[in-house]
Amino acid sequence: MEIKVQKSELLKKISLGANIAASKPSTLPILNNFLLETQKDGKLKIVATDMEVGISTLLPVEVLQGGSITVPARKFFDIIKELPEGNVEISVTKNNTINIKSGKSNFKILGLDKEEYPKLPEFSLEGAIELEQAVVKESLLLTSFAISHDETRYVLNGVLLCIQGSQIRFVATDGRRLAFYKKETKQKNTKNVEMIIPSKTIHELLKLLEWEGVVKIICAQNKVIFCFEDTYLTSSLIEGNFPNYDQVIPKEEKTQVQANREEFLQAVRRASLLTSPEAPALKFDFIKNKIIVSAKTPNMGEAKEELSADFKGEEITIGFNPGYFLDVLKNLSDENISISLTSPDKPGLIRGREGYLYVIMPMQLN
Secondary structure, three states: OEEEEEHHHHHHHHHHHHHHHOOOOOOOHHHHEEEEEEOOOOEEEEEEEOOOEEEEEEEEOEEEEOOEEEEEHHHHHHHHHHOOOOEEEEEEEHHHEEEEEEOOEEEEEEOEOHHHOOOOOOOOOOOOEEEEHHHHHHHHHHHHHHOOOOHHHHHHOEEEEEEEOOEEEEEEEOOOEEEEEEEEOOOOOOOOEEEEEEHHHHHHHHHHOOOOOEEEEEEEOOEEEEEOOOEEEEEEOOOOOOOOHHHHOOOOOOEEEEEEHHHHHHHHHHHHHHOOOOOOOEEEEEEOOEEEEEEEEOOOEEEEEEEEOEEEEOOEEEEEOHHHHHHHHHHOOOOEEEEEEOOOOOOEEEEOOOOEEEEEOOEOOO
């Protein structure tokens, strides 16, 4: 194999799979490698997989001699990243030695034959679900921060995606907060789909999604494939039943408050500087036309912030984890948010843009 390619173009493509191939020690050493394979149409196919998540992408190159090889992903990525701008020449000689040349730089690294490299699932685009990339990207950014990282609650280690006709719903929860987003799409899909997408896949998907164009989604045998123009991402799905999220969303409210999101974010951020592992909760006083956010930690000190708000209903004092508030406030871009409350021991409900709900469990105040 011998190819010529622009460094910047190659780097952009291999960065998509670098985390997948080099993510964890494996009993199959070849999984730590990229598969590089020339195609008849003058493109280079680049593949990375850890058997759970896989990515395949095409890159136009100058093919001087066709062939294939697998290269150590992390080392290859680091070398390409440090090369000077301009053309890179990559060739494979005997014993799977890979020569990398750019300007006055020369590298030799050892690869492995492609025979042992696992094949990604094959698929047909017939019957694929089409969604706008912007809708999927926005929805994942507004929900994925609520995913649980507790491996004993495996079914919560991802985002639930439900597609019914032209309506899609994204839901994530870690048992202490829940993010929910419902959208109407331009596309009317004939298939109803429900799947739990693992957090690692979401991390990789967010790198691929743009604010324009469509993504095609194919579901088959506990796998999902996200197809972009010249790149596709394959993933195993999380098996199991996602909890009934609808029963978690509060249905009544005794207090409703509207506040400027950015002002609220800054107040919570500053007050949370004086929380500690021993006193982790922030105190929120929702009173006539204002919110008082405060923290008090023994042997450290106290903080207090006041901001104006539109207020309806009963006054209430309640404790919340500041990190859970910061996650939602910094990811929303709405000018104002509304907060609905029932009592100090019941969950609070934050509403942003249409269709978006964020449920947050209260904390005891010391």
